[in-house]
Amino acid sequence: MAEDRIKKVSIVVSRGSLEGVYPGLIMANGARMEGMEANLFFTFFGLYAVLDKYMDKIKIATVGNPAMRVPDAKGFPLPTLLGALPGMSAFATWMMNKTMDKLDIPPIREFVEMISAAGAKLYACKATVDMFNLTMDDFCPEVDKVLTVGEFYELSAGSQIIFT
Amino acid sequence: MATKTLANVTVEVTEEGYLTNQAEWTKAVGEAIAKEEGIELTENHWKVVEFLQKEVKENGSLPTIRRLTKSGVVDTKALYQLFPNGPLKKAAKIAGLEKPASCV
Numbered sequence: 001m002a003e004d005r006i007k008k009v010s011i012v013v014s015r016g017s018l019e020g021v022y023p024g025l026i027m028a029n030g031a032r033m034e035g036m037e038a039n040l041f042f043t044f045f046g047l048y049a050v051l052d053k054y055m056d057k058i059k060i061a062t063v064g065n066p067a068m069r070v071p072d073a074k075g076f077p078l079p080t081l082l083g084a085l086p087g088m089s090a091f092a093t094w095m096m097n098k099t100m101d102k103l104d105i106p107p108i109r110e111f112v113e114m115i116s117a118a119g120a121k122l123y124a125c126k127a128t129v130d131m132f133n134l135t136m137d138d139f140c141p142e143v144d145k146v147l148t149v150g151e152f153y154e155l156s157a158g159s160q161i162i163f164t
Numbered sequence: 165m166a167t168k169t170l171a172n173v174t175v176e177v178t179e180e181g182y183l184t185n186q187a188e189w190t191k192a193v194g195e196a197i198a199k200e201e202g203i204e205l206t207e208n209h210w211k212v213v214e215f216l217q218k219e220v221k222e223n224g225s226l227p228t229i230r231r232l233t234k235s236g237v238v239d240t241k242a243l244y245q246l247f248p249n250g251p252l253k254k255a256a257k258i259a260g261l262e263k264p265a266s267c268v
């Protein structure tokens with residue numbers, strides 16, 4: 001058992017919705033909790049999870065999410081048209097954040113700080129940084145560096161790469 | 165289930181080495197487990213171990229790392245330095261508690 005343990009993971013966060021961001025953060029934190037090396041690579045809208053100005057405003061997508069039910073996971077399906085009503089996404093996010101806090105899943109900023117303090121490294125994707133006209137100043141301090149995809153593969157040598 | 169001799173006493177442990185009967189835990193047993201894990205226990209290690217034991221006694225379950233670090237006993241960075249390669253698991257094992265079963 002000990003020999004086939006995963007020793008290193010690289011997790012790509014590509015989506016900027018709450019349900020798009022959390023799985024990658026939980027997996028990265030969980031990897032550190034298990035003593036694995038962990039690298040997080042934020043790309044496309046996933047970058048919003050580490051953009052200082054926007055990371056506290058990440059919301060659940062209530063449109064285009066056919067599995068979404070209200071008022072809880074076993075409630076009624078939320079029709080896309082209703083999901084589009086103003087405040088829907090904010091409300092669903094508020095409900096979800098409350099539940100997560102009870103389970104000790106921290107808000108994104110705190111989670112990012114925690115993952116970084118746990119020794120994981122956080123990187124931003126160069127292609128997206130160029131496309132969105134961003135600089136290092138736009139990121140929260142936990143982001144270590146902007147990487148090209150080639151550099152990402154280099155530092156992922158020996159890693160399991162997980163795309164979320 | 166297996167038994168193991170730690171600090172000259174025989175204790176019951178799971179396959180992964182977690183004590184199955186907390187009552188069998190003593191400081192000496194904790195020290196012996198730590199030694200197996202390659203950890204030399206200092207005052208700061210004991211603070212963490214004792215906090216975990218206190219939480220389990222009061223709430224019936226292990227705290228999360230977030231709860232532990234918010235308690236002021238230790239911060240995240242220090243926790244990972246004190247117990248490298250799986251801090252909550254190692255600390256729980258040394259404390260004679262069950263294997264952590266939470267995702268965060």
